[in-house]
Amino acid sequence: MTATSQATQDVVFDVDHVTLRFGGVVSLNDVTLQMYRGEILAVIGPNGAGKTSLFNSLTGVYTPQEGTVTVAGRAGDAPVSVIGKKTHVVNHLGVARTFQNIRLFPALTALENVKVGIETRQKSGPIAAMLGMPWQRREEKESTATALALLNDVGLPGRGNELAGALAYGEQRRLEIARALGTNPGVLLLDEPAAGTNPVEKRDLAELISRINRERGVSILLIEHDMKLVMSIAHRIIVLNFGEKIAEGTPQEIQRDPVVVAAYLGTSAEDAQQQAEQAPELTLIDTDTVQDEEQADD
Amino acid sequence: MRNRTLTTITVVLAAGALALSACSSSKKNTNGGGLGGGSSANNGGTNQTYKIGFVGALSGPNAQLGINERNGATLAIDQANASGKYKFKIALNAQDSEGDPAKAPAAATALISDPTVVAVIGPAFSGESKAVNPSFCQASPPMPTVTASASNAELQNQGNKCWHRIIPNDNVEGSQGADWLARTGAKKVYVLSDLSAYGAGVAGTMAKELKAKGVSVVSSGVDGTTTKNYNPIAGTIAASGTDALFYGGYDAQSALLAKALVAAGYKGRTVTGNGGKSSVFTTGAGKAGNGWYFTCGCQDATIAPTAKEFTAAYTAKFNTPPSTYSPEAFDAANLLMDAISKASASGTATRTSVLDALNKEDFTGITTQIKFQANGEVQSSSLIVNLFQEKSGAIKGLGNIKELN
Amino acid sequence: MNTATRATLRRLAACLLGGFVLALMVGRQEGSLNDFGISFHQAVVGPRIFVFLLIGLVIFVMVTFWPRVVPYLTRPGVAPLGAGLLAVLAAQTVMNWYDPLVSSTGNGKFSGVRTAANASPNLSSVSVAFFGWLAWTLVIAALVACAAAIVTRVRVFGYVTAAIGIVGAVLAYVAHSAVVDLDGGIDHSLGVYADIVGFLLLACAGITAVHARAEVADTRGFLRKVMGYRPGLPIAALGVILGLLAFSTAGWFGALQINDTLAQAHSDFDGTGISSLALNYLGWLGWTLFGAAAVLSLAATYLRNRMLAWVSLILSVVGVVLTFLTLRSMTDIGAQVAPQFGGTWKNLGAGGFLACIVFSLFAAATAMVISSTSAGVRRNVRAKAPTDELPVTSMVKGFRRSSNAMPLLIIGGALALFYPPTLTLTWQNVLVGQIGVFVLLAVGLNVVVGWAGLLDLGYIAFYEIGSYTTAYLVGALPVKPPSWLQMSPLVSIPFAILACLIAGVLLGAPTLRLRGDYLAIVTLGFGEIIQILAVNNPGGFTGGPQGPTVPHPRIHLGGINITWGQDNLPYWYLLLIMLIVVIVLFYRLEGSRLGRAWAAIREDEVAAQASGVNTTRVKLLAFAIGASTSALAGSFFATQVGYFDPSLFTLQASILIVAYVVFGGMGSLQGAIAGAAVLTWLPQFLKAQVPQDDRQMWIGALVLAMMIFRPAGLLPAKRRKAELEGLDAAASSETAAVPRAGAM
């Protein structure tokens, strides 16, 4: 595996000693990590490890009690704290995300879904729209063109006028990525993009993610249970367990890390190391029936 | 495509149907005898039917007041038709306005465009009156109207020549009531309004007149349509140290207030206006209603025996005792029938001739003597405000309020 | 007892209960204070209850045996049979047949005419029989024969049905004209025409049933074939038929009970100093114009010739203009002769307006030719590159692609312009004061509730603020504005809008972070507070429960002097302008980025935020735009009705407007318009059908029934409808309909 896009040392996300609690439950405990521009960083961990909590802390949905999170979304941006920022502001800083349980706008067409993302950066107001001002029409045309290009890009050509809710599951995943890309992000947060997809779709998706990273220069933060997918595309992996970071490294390093294997298999580190040596291609976990962390947090 | 085609066809069919309807039959009326309906307004004779219109709330939150009036008018008309007193038949065309100034114009135009309607009872409320009186009076020819309940003190000043009212307005009742209260030793009066147009009007006048006479006044309001629990306000009234209460509002609410006042132990005099004087009050309040005073520009039923007959006939017909404004509407209907008969003495009665006859009327009804001033109000000589009091479930007249002490 | 039996028994119980409830609903009985149960007794004790239970039983039998009927329902002929039956039933039960009877005895419906006909010695016996028993017998005979034709497919049954249908149609026409001939008077009733259409449809049903070869009917396909054969031709043909009526029998000028046809008007106005153009129009020009436009549009639609179509279009426009000039000079003369019966534009019959509609139909037909010939070219282009041009929204797509849009707009516009003058005064009033105003309000609330998905139960407050702002600015409130600020009603509209914008933002800013039902209660509270403020009259500002009297609007601009008064028609045209402007603006807004952002937060607020939508700003905009529409309506209403008081602005009114929006189909502009129009039309319509005291009960029952049978509303939004259909498929378990708790 070769990292085709140069992982520079430009930091996108700087998470410094972040702790997030819900009542008495500690969801993230003193987590520190950096994400670098251009890399595909995967966050893995068993259920309830705090992966989605981390996502929500990065995007302004949750406000951690302790620690700092700064982001420099697009190349050349100065780092800005996201703590206490509204979600849409964080998005405007160049951070886009998808959701674990797909959250499209089902009653809108696929094209409209993507356009919603694109248009949040447009300028024309309601009065211009009502009067059909030329600049508003131009923006409208631009967003349509961009959206069509994005749909083509994620592999949904000619599906623009179908209702998002009527698309197949895998297509909805792709549409969600297209919508996120529409906001012109510097970094894309993917929350279990492969959940519920079949092997063929998974392969296509992995290819799509790599391509986005490669061609658009978008850094990608990935939560995924499917180890095969993670191992095949991630440049670097961070492992969370019980809200704490327990390991960090390249896929190869992680695969051999006894602490990680222990966390997944629930056995001692020594046993795990032994197993890992015997079967280096071990898939750490099954991906089905994943408890929705977000709902559990409510 | 399918739906669109279907829509097109629907629209086309609808257009066709609408247009067909517009294609009015246009024959000139050459035949004298017809179905007995369409042209009846034009031929005289004994089977002539005139219609009296009615505009008021028959549905919606204020329906009961409108229904009271319509029943009163219906009774009068049925009695007249049965007695054969007049050479013509009378029918009632009642139009529901929901008591809503925005919906009243539709009801009013329905009456205006019905050529057989020669006069109108109503509109029942002051608000709708303001909205539709101009339509009635600016129609050609103008439609004579007699309201039996719209007591707002501005209506007579709006220059509507076709408009008449057979009850005293809020100012008259309020000022004479205030005069009486001040004269009979009230030092501090609690004036409560139900926040309806009627209640606020009469309570407002009362408060103003009392203040002018040097009586100290505590004013407040309780929404009559939404409030059922009068205990809190009764407690406030009882603790206010006032020696009299005036309530501007209607019968059902007055009954609830009366009960609450008894529970709160209020000792002062309790007075309300015409809106509260009905059997709904006496049955609703029960013992608590004992001793309540009512100011009313109406005659005493014990003096006018016709009023007793009215009560009996009304109760027999509608299975319920007459309530607020039923007697007034009964009078209005009889008044209009009288005017129509006078107008038809010299040929067919028309709106114009009925209006003329109405302006010249001198009619004794069960509530009052009716003779109109130029502005449509009853002449001041007949604007006698009488005082009534409930004594063990019956409302007894005490006489002219000006002469009482 | 197995489940099937239990289900049947349950259904029987439900049907009988329905019959019982119907017994309570129908009848003159009214409760009273003295005997509380009297109406209950009258309703259910005694033999009349059995009638209603029998109705319940009949419905039960029909529902139970419905599956046996179903196979026949797809047969050809069933659709026209159903439509015809419906039309005849409606015509002979709820529609008016003879307007003069309405005013004299209160019932101009079929039954009313029957009563009058029975009592009339001068009416021909056929007509008496028609109204008496013949009509209903014919309906039943046609139904039986047609059913036999559909089931057996024996030809003779079909012909019998056709014969009965045609006889029925002819008799209906004859009987109705006999009545009108006998008694005269101005009659605008619809009943006979609906009846004729119904009978003719029955006739078609019979023929279709025995002649169609297909086993399964393809009604839509058939209609498509007819409409698609020559675009516009059916419309042009309709125009010809209506035109013949308009120019031969319809009334053009009438004062009181006398109605002149075109020819009579010509002789009446000859020599009265009427303009020569008008006289010529009445004499020959009208006919000639009509004939030329008819021939040209028929030729254009048949030959699909663009050149002819353009000529016909121009001729039609000229026709409308000339008709108007003629009507104007007729009424000018009328005003001179009899000033007490009205002035300019008064006393016109339906004929002139019908002629205008006819010319508009020709225009629509030819527009269809023009757009279909050019659309053909465009369609070819699109076929080559299907993804090239993707429309803004699906609704826009549907509209643009349709070559019918233009003609539909023309017909709709013609009806909006020329139909209201032929309405009765009462209906004109309802059209302006109820339907029009509430359509405007519903369109505004649709932005908040339908598009942005925010439940606003205090919407009436903005209406109120708009009304009171106008009242204040025209000096109708006890507190007068400074004299430099006092203005005329129409000028105050922008200020009213501004006031409501501010109020909308003031309400929205702190409350919009509340979700769904919490927002509902806060807006409800806001509505209540504003209403109570108006009632309580703080500082003597509002005048309290008695409300202000607002002058009618007038425009004095240079040479233009327009004054509005008691007459409702001028208000209608003013309102029409407002409505069109608002609808066009909102239509554009729906397809803009803001419209999509609203849809996004309605669908999933979290995802919208994550996609960068500033939900607070977008929601505020929804509130502000909704509020300003409401201000426009309020301002118009205040000056149109001339007087209002705070009792109009209750919570019930707010809830009703929400009902209009949802009833019509949430989130669709057409739906909001249709919902408001239907639900404001219904109360007035019901005045002639049920006791007035019971109207609201029937409205409640009808709304309930409508929601049960058509939960998505009258005209659901296209996108929303698709969403519903998707749900239907998934709704195999009941739980699918249980809404998800919004996860935040």
Add this chain to the structure above:
Amino acid sequence: MSQSENWVQQLPQNIIIGLEQGSVYSLIALGYTLVYGVLQLINFAHSEVFMAGGFGSYLVVNGIVGHRHMTGVMVPLTVLCGVLSGALTGAAIAWLLEKVAYKTLRRSGAPKLAFLISAIGASLFLSNLAGKLFNRLPNNAFPTYFDINHQLFKIGNAKVTLIEVIIVGSAVVMMIFLDRLVNRTKLGRGIRAVAEDAPTAALMGIDIDKTISRTFVIGGALAGAAGFMFGTAFGVSNLMGFTPGVKAFAAAVLGGIGNIRGAMIGGLILGQAEVLIAALPFVGAQWNDVISFVVLVLILLVRPTGILGERLGRAA
């Protein structure tokens, strides 16, 4: 005596009156909250269930009492009959309402607001049908089968009357009963499970339809009983439901809609607020609703999901 002294002096009395008013609100609010819990829907026709309970109990009590005067043991018996008949009528109407206006819509997967409209339709229908059947007077007083203002005892200078004791007492009994029902019984577990997560509850073998139907019946019974109490104190009418319905809805939201104890607390707070504000010096009773709603809005701005928060399942 100044007005503010008056207010302080009346405070105990007003608190008792407010308790009476609040108990009625609480009982109605419970129906809103229960239905909201299981369906996430505001049952706008609930106020008509309350009205129906009033009329049902009126007919029964009127039938028992007539023009006689009740004494001794007959008085509590009549009250019991009234409560039961009110609850039964309310339960029956609520059951029918669910079958007609809600179940059919649930089956067709209608959007949430469609339920609101069908409920509004049902509400219009029921209140006007009652108007037609009985009468449209603004209030019909119950026959005086006992002296409702009979003073039982005094707390300080505050009188406690018989009707107040009856209303508050039966409300407390019913609330305890409901709390037990929801927390301790199988039905209660079902309701909580459906409220928490309907699809999962269905998977676990809970009959969703039946649970919803029963929830309506329970809420309807409470509202019906409240209808009787309200009617005894203030009379019944076909439009009696609307205002208490809106107030109770506000109370349910105030407490945290979907939360049973929240509804009780919300009702009591609203009852107190109304009475105490109405008696406030220099304000006047006409501002009562304005102040109530302002308080409501302020509370919601501080606690956007009500005082106790949502969740029928959890907080109960």
